[in-house]
Amino acid sequence: MDHRCAIRKAEETAMDKQPSGREAGVPTDRSSSVGREDYVRKVLEAYRNTPGTCGNLRRPDRMLAVQLYQRGVPLSIVENALVLAAVRRLIRPADAPPLATIRSLAYFMAVIEEVLETEVGEEYFQYARQKLQRLRSA
Numbered sequence: 025m026d027h028r029c030a031i032r033k034a035e036e037t038a039m040d041k042q043p044s045g046r047e048a049g050v051p052t053d054r055s056s057s058v059g060r061e062d063y064v065r066k067v068l069e070a071y072r073n074t075p076g077t078c079g080n081l082r083r084p085d086r087m088l089a090v091q092l093y094q095r096g097v098p099l100s101i102v103e104n105a106l107v108l109a110a111v112r113r114l115i116r117p118a119d120a121p122p123l124a125t126i127r128s129l130a131y132f133m134a135v136i137e138e139v140l141e142t143e144v145g146e147e148y149f150q151y152a153r154q155k156l157q158r159l160r161s162a
Contacts, residue, residue: 105135105139
C-alpha cells in the first residue's frame with residue numbers, strides 16, 4: 025500500500041502503520057539497535073556521499089530508506105551496495121561515454137538485492153572501499 029502525504033510527520037505515521045513486510049531469508053541486523061530515524065539518516069547520508077549521485081534528497085528516497093528499514097535490510101548491506109555500485113561505475117574504459125548522474129536511491133535497489141543474496145565476505149567490501157578511495161583521489 026502506497027501512502028503519500030503532503031506532511032512528513034503524517035507520511036511517517038502512515039509508514040509506521042504498514043506491516044513490516046519482512047521477507048524470509050533477509051538477515052536482520054537489529055543487534056546494533058539502530059532506530060528507524062538513525063537508520064534512515066545513515067542510509068540517506070551514505071547515498072548523498074556516494075560518487076555519481078546528485079547529492080539531493082527527495083521524498084521517495086526517504087520513503088525507500090524507511091522501507092529498507094521495515095524489511096530489516098542491515099545498514100551494512102545498503103552501504104556495501106552503494107560502494108559496489110560506485111566502484112562499478114568508476115571502473116570503465118576511458119573512452120566510454122560518461123554516465124548520467126544518479127538522481128534516486130532507487131537506482132541502487134538491484135545492487136542492494138544482489139548484495140543481500142551474495143555470500144561474499146566483508147573483506148571484499150573493504151577492498152571495494154579502498155578501491156573507491158583510490159579512484160576518487162585519482
